[in-house]
Amino acid sequence: MIEISAYYFGAIALIMIGLYAVLVKKNLLKMLVGLSIMETGVNLLLISIGYINGKSAPILSEGVGPKGAVDPIPQALVLTAIVIGVATTAMALSAAIILYEKYGTLNIEEIRRLRG
Amino acid sequence: MNGQYASLLIAIPLISAFFVPVIKAASKKAVMPFLVLVTAVQTAAAAWVFNEVYTTGKPIIVMAGKWQPPIGIDLYIGHFAALFVFIVAAVSFLLSIYNFKTIKIEPIDKYAMLFLLLMLGATGMIATGDIFNLFVFMEITSITAYALTAYNKTGEAAEASMKYMILGGIGSSFFLIGIAIIYGSLGTLNMAQIAQLAGSMNATAAQAGLALLIFGLAVEAELFPLNAWAPDAYQAAPHPVTVMFSAFVVKAGLYAAARLLYLMQAVGSWHSVLKLVVIMATLTVIVAEFSALRQRNVKRMIAYSSISQVGFIALALALGTQAGVDAGVFHMVNHAIVKALLFIAVGYVAVELGGDEVENFRGLGRRMPITAFSITIGSLAVIGIPMFNVFWSKLRIILATVDVGYTWAAALVLIASVVEAVYYLRLLHVMWFERSGERITESAALGAIMLLLVAVVIVIGVYPDYVWNLAQKAGADIFNVAQYIKNVPLMGVGA
Amino acid sequence: MVSILKRSLAIITILIIGYWLAVAMSHIPFGQDKMLVGQYYLNHVKDQTGAVNAVTAIVVNYRGFDTLGEVTVLFIASTGVGALLWKRKRERTARVPGSVVLTTGTRFLFPFIVLFGAYIFIHGHLTPGGGFPGGATIATGFLLLYMAFTVYEIPHKGFEVTEGLVGMSYVAVGLIGLLIGSYFLYDWIWQTWHVGTVGKLFSGGFIPIIYILIGLKVGTELSGIIDNMLKEGVSGND
Numbered sequence: 001m002i003e004i005s006a007y008y009f010g011a012i013a014l015i016m017i018g019l020y021a022v023l024v025k026k027n028l029l030k031m032l033v034g035l036s037i038m039e040t041g042v043n044l045l046l047i048s049i050g051y052i053n054g055k056s057a058p059i060l061s062e063g064v065g066p067k068g069a070v071d072p073i074p075q076a077l078v079l080t081a082i083v084i085g086v087a088t089t090a091m092a093l094s095a096a097i098i099l100y101e102k103y104g105t106l107n108i109e110e111i112r113r114l115r116g
Numbered sequence: 117m118n119g120q121y122a123s124l125l126i127a128i129p130l131i132s133a134f135f136v137p138v139i140k141a142a143s144k145k146a147v148m149p150f151l152v153l154v155t156a157v158q159t160a161a162a163a164w165v166f167n168e169v170y171t172t173g174k175p176i177i178v179m180a181g182k183w184q185p186p187i188g189i190d191l192y193i194g195h196f197a198a199l200f201v202f203i204v205a206a207v208s209f210l211l212s213i214y215n216f217k218t219i220k221i222e223p224i225d226k227y228a229m230l231f232l233l234l235m236l237g238a239t240g241m242i243a244t245g246d247i248f249n250l251f252v253f254m255e256i257t258s259i260t261a262y263a264l265t266a267y268n269k270t271g272e273a274a275e276a277s278m279k280y281m282i283l284g285g286i287g288s289s290f291f292l293i294g295i296a297i298i299y300g301s302l303g304t305l306n307m308a309q310i311a312q313l314a315g316s317m318n319a320t321a322a323q324a325g326l327a328l329l330i331f332g333l334a335v336e337a338e339l340f341p342l343n344a345w346a347p348d349a350y351q352a353a354p355h356p357v358t359v360m361f362s363a364f365v366v367k368a369g370l371y372a373a374a375r376l377l378y379l380m381q382a383v384g385s386w387h388s389v390l391k392l393v394v395i396m397a398t399l400t401v402i403v404a405e406f407s408a409l410r411q412r413n414v415k416r417m418i419a420y421s422s423i424s425q426v427g428f429i430a431l432a433l434a435l436g437t438q439a440g441v442d443a444g445v446f447h448m449v450n451h452a453i454v455k456a457l458l459f460i461a462v463g464y465v466a467v468e469l470g471g472d473e474v475e476n477f478r479g480l481g482r483r484m485p486i487t488a489f490s491i492t493i494g495s496l497a498v499i500g501i502p503m504f505n506v507f508w509s510k511l512r513i514i515l516a517t518v519d520v521g522y523t524w525a526a527a528l529v530l531i532a533s534v535v536e537a538v539y540y541l542r543l544l545h546v547m548w549f550e551r552s553g554e555r556i557t558e559s560a561a562l563g564a565i566m567l568l569l570v571a572v573v574i575v576i577g578v579y580p581d582y583v584w585n586l587a588q589k590a591g592a593d594i595f596n597v598a599q600y601i602k603n604v605p606l607m608g609v610g611a
Numbered sequence: 612m613v614s615i616l617k618r619s620l621a622i623i624t625i626l627i628i629g630y631w632l633a634v635a636m637s638h639i640p641f642g643q644d645k646m647l648v649g650q651y652y653l654n655h656v657k658d659q660t661g662a663v664n665a666v667t668a669i670v671v672n673y674r675g676f677d678t679l680g681e682v683t684v685l686f687i688a689s690t691g692v693g694a695l696l697w698k699r700k701r702e703r704t705a706r707v708p709g710s711v712v713l714t715t716g717t718r719f720l721f722p723f724i725v726l727f728g729a730y731i732f733i734h735g736h737l738t739p740g741g742g743f744p745g746g747a748t749i750a751t752g753f754l755l756l757y758m759a760f761t762v763y764e765i766p767h768k769g770f771e772v773t774e775g776l777v778g779m780s781y782v783a784v785g786l787i788g789l790l791i792g793s794y795f796l797y798d799w800i801w802q803t804w805h806v807g808t809v810g811k812l813f814s815g816g817f818i819p820i821i822y823i824l825i826g827l828k829v830g831t832e833l834s835g836i837i838d839n840m841l842k843e844g845v846s847g848n849d
Contacts, residue, residue, distance in 0.1 A: 321638040
């Protein structure tokens with residue numbers, strides 16, 4: 001088997017669980033929750049790339065010098081990615097509200113049947 | 117004026133979009149004219165940048181915050197970006213006039229904000245020089261597109277938007293995983309530095325990273341199998357928004373995919389990724405053409421046709437040769453103009469005659485002659501008839517594929533053109549040879565816009581050399597990565 | 612019920628993709644120092660930006676363009692939700708008022724929540740946090756008000772105009788940088804005027820200013836989204 005760290009494995013597992021939910025589930029809200037889990041998994045993967053053994057948080061006040069901190073860039077990237085995930089979820093939920101008002105159901109097969 | 121003022125291309129739409137709520141609080145009727153003003157200013161700025169880049173031959177590098185790349189983010193406005201930013205701005209200007217006739221559903225002020233931000237997103241995707249910045253602008257484009265697709269608030273629009281959102285969400289997550297792999301291997305996010313260091317990446321990791329990036333962009337770029345959202349979204353979106361999708365949103369996605377592909381050409385597993393893109397492009401063309409045959413709704417038929425043209429562009433860009441990239445860029449320019457013309461005309465018919473089913477197009481030649489004429493020229497151009505612009509770009513694509521030895525691809529282009537001829541000529545027959553209804557007066561402004569686009573189509577068809585030269589310079593911008601690296605003032609970042 | 616075939620097809624696809632990702636990630640060793648640009652940031656953040664929190668310095672100063680894009684994304688989300696859920700006349704349809712514990716607790720806690728949110732975004736350059744968590748905290752305060760009182764509504768016009776003005780100010784800060792230092796988003800406060808000393812509250816160049824703007828923007832936007840989702844159209848006026 002390949003050698004892989006526990007953090008990477010956990011992140012990839014989350015991504016796969018989320019993708020499974022999006023592909024297989026029929027209820028719209030469950031698909032959106034799956035999408036959300038997938039995005040969380042990706043954020044976890046990004047942060048774990050930046051970790052360096054034995055170093056601490058990149059706030060350079062007392063005691064932590066420039067050689068004693070982990071990589072600050074993935075943390076900045078994840079800040080942005082989280083906000084983008086929130087925005088996507090908000091938009092998707094409003095579209096779901098419109099669908100529920102028009103068709104009375106959140107099941108995608110029902111919706112496809114009602115649309116004709 | 118120094119080159120850093122090119123950052124106004126990003127600042128102007130942004131500050132105007134934030135200004136709209138303030139205008140709305142003052143006077144509701146001023147919002148649409150404000151859009152016309154802002155797009156006009158953006159077109160002027162883009163024309164200035166275009167002039168600068170093409171007369172001096174040097175790209176403009178905007179360094180945000182005075183940080184040299186790779187410490188800061190840079191905007192690389194080379195030949196391709198200057199050309200396309202101008203096209204984006206000009207098409208948006210024409211659409212801001214088209215908005216007056218076609219957008220009637222409230223809330224109009226929010227529509228205006230989303231319109232400006234979609235234009236900004238496409239401009240940013242084309243002009244950026246940093247992969248995470250590309251991701252942010254891609255998300256700006258996508259999320260605005262999700263909102264605008266569902267703008268009409270009907271059941272179909274909401275369903276199309278939901279499909280788009282789920283595919284787009286998966287795509288952007290994959291794109292981020294690709295960024296994670298590339299950053300983890302190389303330690304930098306700047307495109308020029310990635311191209312410089314690409315040779316040192318492990319081949320399997322590079323293949324996975326690049327494939328994930330292309331998959332993420334394939335949703336925006338409408339490649340099979342991630343383009344399931346496109347026909348529904350094109351049909352359900354408001355008419356100006358459909359024009360924006362087909363004229364520049366998809367081009368921005370294709371450009372980003374091409375740029376990333378060619379940046380990483382030093383990587384060991386490059387050819388396998390190219391083959392993957394070629395397969396995806398071919399399937400796009402085949403599936404789209406055969407679906408277009410069965411459509412009774414004209415807007416949806418033209419949407420499928422648009423998707424298959426996008427497949428041609430992707431095929432040309434993925435050939436891996438300079439000639440292929442040039443042909444792809446030329447087709448991008450031509451396709452943007454022709455599809456803008458077609459969707460504007462079809463949308464106008466739908467607004468005036470109450471729908472875009474084929475029945476509404478009966479006898480259009482007598483009822484709305486200018487619009488019918490524009491649709492005719494547009495259809496003939498798309499099929500690839502000589503004397504119109506698409507003929508030259510399709511010819512170039514065929515030549516480029518034969519050069520590489522993919523004669524099956526040349527045959528595919530020809531067969532697809534025959535299929536297109538079938539369904540477009542069918543539409544023309546309904547328009548000109550069936551009688552129904554009496555004359556409707558057409559708006560002068562829209563007639564002028566359509567005739568202007570028709571004129572551009574014919575002029576490029578008869579004198580293709582000027583635009584072909586522009587396309588070659590823009591293609592060299594994408595293909596010649598060594599020059600790209602030299603142009604960016606990379607700072608040494610020794611640890 | 613989903614057919615067994617479709618479910619097993621999905622599981623097989625996911626296992627293949629998962630394995631492929633794991634192989635790719637195994638070439639990126641975990642926990643080793645592979646910083647290139649990151650080390651440069653850590654070495655120079657104190658004297659080039661005046662902040663001690665390297666992550667916020669990157670987010671606002673070095674890669675400030677990305678943050679501008681992020682603020683735009685939230686703006687689009689708020690506008691989009693407003694556009695999609697728009698009805699001619701909307702009002703709150705909650706009928707059950709909150710319990711005594713909720714209403715009294717909210718009345719006491721709301722000012723402290725807003726104060727805490729403001730603390731987070733003002734100190735962005737010294738402690739973890741910054742504009743986005745600060746704004747989200749303030750929006751949570753408003754959410755509490757919505758849940759406790761069935762008639763409470765945020766003042767729409769005021770919030771919308773605030774959102775627009777604050778967004779314009781952020782771009783204006785960048786444009787002033789273009790005028791003074793001839794580069795968009797140039798930090799003229801720290802680099803030209805040299806105001807402040809590292810480690811104190813008045814430092815970090817324009818980071819506190821931008822974070823205050825972002826905090827206000829995110830707070831008003833998220834409250835607007837909550838407001839849009841909690842209202843329903845009054846029937847007959849679609």
